[in-house]
Amino acid sequence: MENIINTTNLKLLFFINSHRNSFLDEMMYQLSSTEIWIPVYLFILFTLYKVYQKKSWIFILSAIIMIILSDKISTFFKYLIKTLRPSHEIYLKSMIHLSKAGPGGLYGYVSSHASNFFSLAIFLIVLLPKKYNWLKIGFLIAAILVSYSRIYNGVHYPFDVVRGILLGSAIGFIFAILLKNNIINKVKVENI
DSSP: OOHHHHHHHHHHHHHHHHSSSSHHHHHHHHHHHHHHGHHHHHHHHHHHHHHHHHHHHHHHHHHHHHHHHHHHHHHHHHHHHBBOOOOTTTTTTTSSSOTTTTTTBBBSOOOOOHHHHHHHHHHHHHSOOOOGHHHHHHHHHHHHHHHHHHHEEEEHHHHHHHHHHHHHHHHHHHHHHHHHHGGGGOOOOOOO
């Protein structure tokens, strides 16, 4: 069974990493960068403030702690499991194309990008009112694209990204449910 999983993982990596062009190369590089997301994060902070008003600091602080926790847990798994990124596998280096960002850190299990983005996506999906469905869907699409970019850029195996998605989704759901059960029902929320 492990052979089937490893073979599938490699086939998916090669398929995604080999279907490239100059437009996608730049787009996937940018999606994986931090700077491009700063305006989006600021807009999300503004939205949380607008929705939860005086209690917004609880949601904003929780989101920050959640993303830090997601990042630390995913990094913990990287050093616990010690699965090399494909970009650091000697036998794969010549077969994969790396973005201009380079090979990334040594270990890739689980993807921190996928975990962090999906923790925030699920957090928003659970906590924001229906009138913000456009933001929820938009950020979920962004999380999917960022996760895909990690494979496209040659720095993660597909299953490491999937595990990052699962980890981040679980963390985001737990944080959101705790806030929903303990705070939202006690706060007047704008236009739910």
